[in-house]
Amino acid sequence: MTYPFVQQALAAREEASLLRQRKVVNSTSQGIIDIDGHQCINFGSNDYLGLSQNQEVLQSYVEGLALYGAGSTASSLVCGYMRPHQELEAVVCELLNKESALLTSSGFAANQIICQTFAQEKRHSEQSILCDKLMHASFIEGALNSSAELLRYRHNDIAHFEKQLEACNSSTLIATEGVFSMDGDLGKLREIINSLMSVRPSLKDSDQGMRNVQLLVDDAHGFGVVGEEGAGVSGLLDINEQEIDIVMATFGKAIGTGGAFIAGSTCFIEFLVNFAKHFVYSTAPPPAQAYATIKSIKIMQQGQLREKLGQNIALFKHLCHQNGLADTHSDTAIQPIVVGNPDKCVNASDALLDLGIYAPAIRTPTVAAGSDRLRVTLSATHQNKDIESLVDALCIVRERQGWAE
């Protein structure tokens, strides 16, 4: 027995077909998973390059364990900051052309750190956070729990962004995702940067080299996948890295390991090292994980895996087009198939499972009501026949369930 409100909350979710439950994965290898006893081709993971299973990465993990032990044993400010952590930060800085970086145990923690340290303890109560409506929950929660005023603009709507910007306080943190986690489309960085320069030039006080408006990109799904050398959106051709003040991303997706980073100016990172409670009072991530992550980034940079992923994305889009499955408008590894209703969406995911395909149902509140979807993610490990099977299965399920186009 527990509190009545706990039972009521669960019952309400169940009633709305929105109860969430975990599925146990018994094994995973080469793009095939055994999930809740179903052997199927995995179109649910964020391991876009297959690096979580890469032999060289695994070997590095073992080496890292032998050299540094199983855990970091303390917070970074005590004695948990080890050589591989420092080296990984340097690798990130070089790739993103940033002065400094800070490792965190997760991307969720990284976003909490950024928001809450930016606007802590009602420092001046004149801080604003302005972000895209579709920002990840880790950022929104961080922003809501900070003392900043939170403003949002409609997804990728630059006119609305400019309007909201007018209402911001003098110290403003602007945030967008590089690649949006549920739609796979890119944040409109070029336009955002242009607006920042033209709409409120006075906010960028270049005299003191201090900017009152800082741009943060959450590149959880872009890092390792898009841009020159897989640097993420800051490596896109029309972006100068210096136009983005702060970049955060996780290593748990395309890089295949775990943990995350925040990269920016030395001054900002030093501020976090001193004032970010989630960092100061938390055990540093395992050094072996950092050691393996360095290896994984090096393999990602070589480019073959990113190229293969690109071919798989093109093949999937081509087959969808051929079979009249709605165009997802995404050119990245994230390819949403909107079903539009939570019940139907879960049924579709279950029906796919019976056909040997795992494509998770993503429902509201993770996505907007009415946009419940199968979130198909592609990986470099998929073979052509895997993608053909996926599209065949999607067509079969669509026919049975009669989705609208």
Ligand SMILES: *Cc1c(COP(=O)(O)O)cnc(C)c1O
């Ligand atoms: C996954 C994700 C995070 C959180 O990263 P974790 O390392 O999984 O905690 C943050 N932002 C976005 C956009 C994400 O998709």
